[in-house]
Amino acid sequence: MGISSTVSRGGTAEPTHGGGPRCCSATCWKISSNSSFNLRSILEKEKLNGINFVDWIRNLRIVHRQEKKEYVLDTPYPNEPQNVAYNSNAYHAYVKHTDDVVDVQYLMLACMNSELQKQYESTNPHDMIVGLRGMFKNQARVYRFNTSKAPFRSKLAEGAPVSPHVIKIIGYIESLQRLGFPLYDHLATDVILQSLPASFEPLIMNYHMNGLKKTLTELHGMLKMAEVSLRKAPGHAEGVKGHWSRNCKKYLEEKKKNGGVASAQGINVFEINLAMRSNDAWGLKIIRRFTRDDVDLRIREWSKG
Template identity: 35%
Template sequence: MNVRIVLTHEKILYTIETPLPPEPSLEDAVAHEAWKTHKGDMITAQCIILAAMTPEHRCQHKGYTAYEIMARLKDLYEKRTRYERYDVAKKLFRCRMAEGSSVEKHVTEMIGYIDRLSELGVGMDAELTIDFVLQSLPDCYGQFIMNFNMMNMDKTLGELLSMLQEAEPEINKKAKGNVLLVRGPKGRKGKPKSKKAKQKKSSSTAPSGGVQKTKARKGKEDAVCFHCNKSGHWKWNCKEYLAEV
């Protein structure tokens, strides 16, 4: 509840910030008249505040002055406001737009957080809010951000949103083109292998030593011993040669 909006008479706002002092002596006519004015304004403010409350809160604060009502409300809701301010600020500072998502939805969400912080007493200048939005954009908006900063544009958040919406189709188109260049044509898994490469691979996968064993086997069967002139063995396998040695 915003009491400053409810109390449309600005002249009695002091009653919620300053307690009613003790009644002065009747001998001091000026001071006593000022006290009576303060008391009358306080009663008016009290009635307006109670009228704006829910029945439950009205029963809880019926016997208190306007100043005392405000003090109690601060004790009850100030901590809750602190927690809400922290939560909204965390959401704002951590806002990051996913590439390919809607820029309108993203920026509108951030504007909502900024407006809520302003309502909670956290004021930020226009340039800072613009920086928050620009820093939350993905890398594909890098050229847009560079041009925006170089031109020193003095824009509101609404005007920035309109510019982003206008640039969004072209930025998304370029981002998709870059992805296709990196990944290559769909379905292509590399260059086809040549027949020579296939033959080389098949020969390399054959059991090692198989060809050598076959050659060695054929060579032993066709061998002729130079010692005894008989076939089927080598000189160093010849029994006669070994007996003489």
């Protein structure tokens, strides 16, 4: 949709689009030159050429979000208010919108190759975005597919740092949201928890059993704290990242030498009393799950005399 309306200011009619001068790069880069924090240089690096639409539209939104003009990309071109005074709020909002349209349109055109410039020279930003999405929808579809696949396939290796891993998955989740396919809170949390190794199973169990609800940022912080606790836990070979006694060569050699029994050094003894009557039962909470050879469990029968 072309734009050829005029806006009257002080008795002078100024063409908004169509009737104005043809866009050129020199003119476009002068727009908003007084911005205190000009991000437009990120669009100058690589013009839209047909194969970089996803990256280009993301950078475009970053720039206009900083300039508070992103709404122009998502809002149809406004109709001029009827039967209102030129000094009314409604008319001022209309004038601001049309001014922002000019700025955004010229910048978009300046950051396209010449073929696309010719095609969209008289098109407003909102209609331009709709047209470009239709033109490059297959590219966007492939990008969405790869982005949606990544978080579900991400797995943290045992002993690897948890923070970079979680930040990476949160980045995938935010990318899907920008594409219009958000993972809502519970599913986003499940994606992160499912990607963790076996050493985090007690935390995951505790999270679900206690009905915890955390934002992704809060979950990230909780997992970092849990990681510190795991590294201090018994059975975690000191100074060896992600190394447990059941996988320790020294531990296994000592166990073999002693006929299948490991040294008693460092062994923790737990006494568990189980009551037959429900009112005698203790409230027990799962702190950590043990695997084979982590615990030697001995049970004896005991009754009150």
